[in-house]
Amino acid sequence: MLLRMSTLFLRTLREDPADAEVPSHKLLVRGGYVRRAAPGVYSWLPLGKIVLENVAGVVREEMNRIGGQEVLLPALLPREYYEATNRWVEYGDNLFRLVDRKGADYLLGPTHEELFTLLVKGEYSSYKDFPVILYQIQEKFRDEARPRAGILRGREFHMKDSYSFDIDDEGLRRSYELHREAYIRIFDRLGLRYAIVSATSGAMGGSASEEFLAETPTGEDTFVRSTGSDYAANVEAVRTPVPASLPIEGQPEARVHHTPNTPTIESLVDFLNGAGLGRTFTAADTLKNVLVKIRRPGETEWEILGIGLPGDREVDTKRLEAAVEPAEVALLDEADFAANPFLVKGYIGPRALLDNKVRYLVDPRVVPGTRWVTGADRPDHHVVDLVCGRDFTPDGTIEAAEVREGDPSPDGEGTLYAARGIEIGHIFQLGRKYADAFEVDALGPDGKPKRITMGSYGIGVSRVVAAIVEQSHDDKGILWPREVAPADVHVVGTGKGEQIEVALRLAGELEARGVRVIVDDRKGVSPGVKFTDAELLGVPTAVIVGKGLASGVVELRDRATGEREEVPVDTVVDRVAAIVAEG
RNA sequence: CGGGGAGUAGCGCAGCUUGGUUAGCGCGCAUGCUUUGGGAGCAUGAGGCCGCGGGUUCGAAUCCCGCCUCCCCGACCA
DSSP, rough: OEEETSSSSOOOSSOTTTTOOHHHHHHHHHHEEEEEEETEEEEOOHHHHHHHHHHHHHHHHHHHTTTTOOOOOOOOEEEHHHHHHHHHHHHGSSSSSEEEESSEEEEESSSSSSHHHHHHHOOOOOOOOOEEEEEEEEEEOOOOOSTGGGGGOOEEEEEEEEEESSSSSHHHHHHHHHHHHHHHHHHHHHHHOOOOOOOOOGGGSSOOOEEEOOOOOTSSEEEESSSSSSSSEEGGGOOOOOOOOOTTTTOOOOOOETTTTTSSSSHHHHHHTTTOSOOOOOGGGEEEEEEEEOTTOOOOEEEEEEEETTTOOOOOOHHHHHHHHSSSEEOOOOHHHHOTTOTTHHHHHOOHHTTTTTTTOOOTTTOTTTTEEEESSSTEEEEEEEEETTBBSEEEOOOBOOOOOTTTTTTTTSSEEEEEEEEEEEEHHHHHHHHHHTEEEEOOOOEEEOOOOOOOOEHHHHHHHHHHHSSSSSEEOOOTTTSSSSSSSEEEOSSSSSHHHHHHHHHHHHHHHTOEEEOOOOOTTTHHHHHHHHHTTTHHHHEEEEEGGTEEEEEETTTOOOEEEETTTTTTTHHHHHHHOOO
């Protein structure tokens, strides 16, 4: 491959585009890789298209390696497929919808579970046909409420989606594991720093699911990492380490105290510390009881649920929702309190909940033998030294408390801290949701139909391009990893002598050796401009054919390290070929 | 959907408060000469629905009313 700058469809910009905020957006636009066509919609210009294809190529190779077979399904889909799975409704406003001339509803595919499922149903019918993995690399469409950050979160984007079809759960686990390994190889080859975090399955429906997050400060997803290991997880998935139980014998007796005007944890702690009880209390010594109500799918009645957690922690709504899923959850309103007079707002304790058959779940830190200050179930009274396992026994534990920086890591190594990431890949064990919706069965060896099971796996190819730039740039421009770079070497000819001719000759020789090359053969462009453009574009290796040519040398530069070296002009092709060969 | 900001040449911006020459600057683009190892100089030139619609006025990029669009933060979301 040989691209000549004199004819390449490329215009670089000196200034950042006004609408760009994040580095990848600025640099991809300035470098002439992409141009905005509409909000959240981008055109890929020649260099951008090459990079995009390079990423897609890596994905394709690794998908093929695990036996995936590539197909290409339409992006334009009739409504009926999405009706069957209720996603025409569930996807809501995020679905791009359109109507054809006959008035029939269509949509632009946001993901393709339905069509893949039907494809397999139509072709395969025997257990002997399975397992099978199909994938495509194609445009997806989602009418995001707020597209942002350029390529990072668009409304039209390039995505690899694959689907596995298996006859049983064991097969699904294998297909899932194959994808997991393939994704690790893909993101390693692409030079990304990433974490694999377990995820909740969300609207897709299903069970086991993991996200691949490229760690960058501009990422939209927060997750937690450990200082002491490579543990990483979504906040929703963090399991609180359970402390050892304490002996109940020898604990002081629980005593009710009159604590006027202490409806909040803060006021309570202040009061206790002024009450002369002979010790100092903190919010962490109190047990806060939060009342919510949950409703299980298909039921109309709400059930009240009491949640006990240390008073220094707030309830994290997302963790609570994930913990009760698939039930929905809401706070109690005034009517609920009125209907349940045993709930004394601000002074709720475990006793009244348990006596009134309200299900009571506590934070995992509330283990037998721990003693707490908590509500005494009547106004202006709290009980001190209420011991778990002696004075009350919860119905179980729940992960609803916020996770904080400095909390111990669930794997026992180090403490947690917050990190941000870009979701570049997602793998799901979907199970039978789609197979059930479309009744996809395979005949088993016994001649009886067996419902198949599926997995769904995505990689945001265009997003990966942006994520690479987010992780790999400096103040001058992009630093492409060689595997995705638009070229291996950028040959720059400067000066008014024979430099440009020599640059073109070297470029031709390099191309003949299989090296991908961009040559800056523009005439009348000053060296500074050419150097600046080369640095902005970010090709890993540069060869400068300039003033040294008179003494028979050219300059070899490494974009990432900035190292420069004079090399005799007649050996530079060998040198570059060797550099490219070793990666 | 809530909050904030912005629509003027391909890109980045000034002009608007206080209406009044032919709407301006930088980059880019074209032509010529000079220049050629770090975003060159001089000269000449092309390029505008001042977001759209209405109004006020002798006169509107500028003032008033309505609308549209885009960007950022949040909510939501893969």
